[in-house]
Amino acid sequence: MNAIKLLLKSICFKNVLFLFLVSSFSFSVTSCKKDDEAESPAPVAIIPTTYNFENVDYAGQTARLAMLEALETAIKKGATGVSVDAQKLKDMYANTNAPFSDNALNTSGKQLKDKTYAPDQALFESYLDSIAVASNSTMVAGNGVAGIATSSSNSSKKYLLSAKGFDYGALFEKSIMGATFYYQAVGHYLTPDEIGAGVDNTTVTPGKGTAMQHHWDEAFGYLGVPVDFPQNTTGVLFYGKYATETDPATGLAHTLMNAFLKGRAAIGANDMTVKDQQAALIIENWEKLVAAAAIHELNEAKGGFADDAVRNHTLSEGIGFVKALKYNPSKKITETKINAIVDSFGDNLYLVDLSDIAAAIDELSNIYGLNAAKASL
């Protein structure tokens, strides 16, 4: 906002100087046109290349990304022979009983659970239970036996699998990225309730901007990227990682970042048309990113098909992403189709068909226009 104002001011000033000379002998003018010109929405003149706007705060999002990282670390201990306590994981999920080693997270007042799509919170807790159950096994994983599976090609790759081959840690992480980060961004912050005509874009709260700016920033916070993404990819998290990995084939990292920058600048310039266009672009392309991530993992499962550990782990990740597609209220794919893809893998990943994985990849790439890119994901 301020940048735009400055720009307008400087234009105004130059004109004044110039025109003052031209009109110095004109003296009979008494009135001026009112606000109309001055207040009509200024076009988005400057789109910065980094997310260094004034009054940006997405500390809550940053905290939740860090919480999921910590939760992931705790879950992965189950693949090292440690028995994982389900309650401890649930405490981390809901940030109760000071569960984090970083005390700043304990006292942040933020949590993952209350930002998870409400009807599915219990489902995610049941995944955490399943992780704990599997981690209690002292057996080597195999069809019908829960435990730790070791990759046949790389013995450093170990995964905790259920008796039916599901890696609930992977399933939890990838689908909760959908039910929490993605859902909050595209199903909450970027909807008319939070950035539409009913939302204040006048009153600036220092450090947070207007309500509309703040909501936009909070959506951005869930992308998990640095302010100068994608030139800089240091410290990318979750969707930031997948955007980086899939960008060469899809350009999604650039598309998403540009839309966030342009939309934020548009809000500053009170250009609601451009803001709405960019919000729609983000929603569309974030969905595409989730699909690309799913295809990426399914490709890995295909590639490692003969390796039970790798296949079941990456397939669990892929299924997690397919499930994540659900959390967009204006999604391209139908819920019926999502369920059909998930069901196509059956309830035992030791018995999955290679052709089912290939079919799922084709289905997704057809829906999302990723046919050309699918092999490179």
Added chain:
Amino acid sequence: MRQTKFLILCLLPLLLFSCKKKEEKKEQPDFDRKAMLTNIGNNIILPAYSDFSQKSGDLHAKVQDFNKNPGTASLTAVQLAFKNAFLSWEPVAVFGFGPAEQEALRVSLDVYPTDTAQINKNIADGSTNLDGAQNIDAKGFPAVDYLLFGVASDNAGILAKFTTDAQATNRKAYLEAIAAQISTKASAVSNAWASYLNTFVNASGTDVGSSVGILVNQLNYSFEMIKNNKIGIPLGKQTLGNPLPEKTEAYYSGISAQLAVKHEESILNIFLGGSGLGFDDYLTHLKANYNGGSLADAIHTQLSLVKEKLVAIPDPLSVAIVNNMAVVNTAYTELQKTVVLLKSDLSSALGVLITYQDNDGD
């Protein structure tokens, strides 16, 4: 042509110089806030409570009639009394402060969806004690809504629940307890307002705790209740567009849309001060502008538009959100648009701070 251009060039600098904003409204005599509060208190709040108290009393009386003499006629009569009492609640539901806060009116009378399992448990236990957190959603209008309209699929079945059913006696006692509580609380608050009015009128500043400050906050809070609780949540705004019919305010009697209209009308009426001094006059006095027009007109127009869109929703709302989604969506969109007018434009024009918590924890 040339000359025109030249003339424009000559005019421009002056125009630009004067673009400095014409924000500096100068001191003018204060708006008579006390007169506005007196009008709203005497001509809107007191009559609304009196109506509410009377209709709640009537509901209680009709419940007693029904319990004494359960039949088709007395059931229909108590059902009608219920609808009238529930509808009369909406206009006062806006005033969640002072005596209403003392009596915890909102959380005692209108928590929905009602917990039918808890209600049935209380009935089975023969308990008519409505205290305790477990009963917060087992009493008030939504609980009566269930008992009088939802315990069976038709009136013959409902009647049986109060006559031949094994728990008929307990059920009658529970219904009586809820109706009595509604009536008691309604008359308590209505009576308390007679003396509270003086406090209300004399807190005529605009600071936190002033009546204008409280009213503006309550108008906003209440308006957001319509948008979120009455319409948005049932419409699936928090569940990926999947509608949740059972989350409507009067799910069993099916008058939820009418209740929303009543509530919204009441907000509009307070804004206009009925036919006397209201917030519209206050804004006009302050010369508050909005998009080149007056803010008072903008809010008036928008609140009227919202009313029109809410009226267009056919009851039962629980069916409309599935079969008439577009109509409900239109109303929701207009509700959304109104929030900024009330929450940002109105409050900042009046210098009122919005103090209730609605942030979602960032």
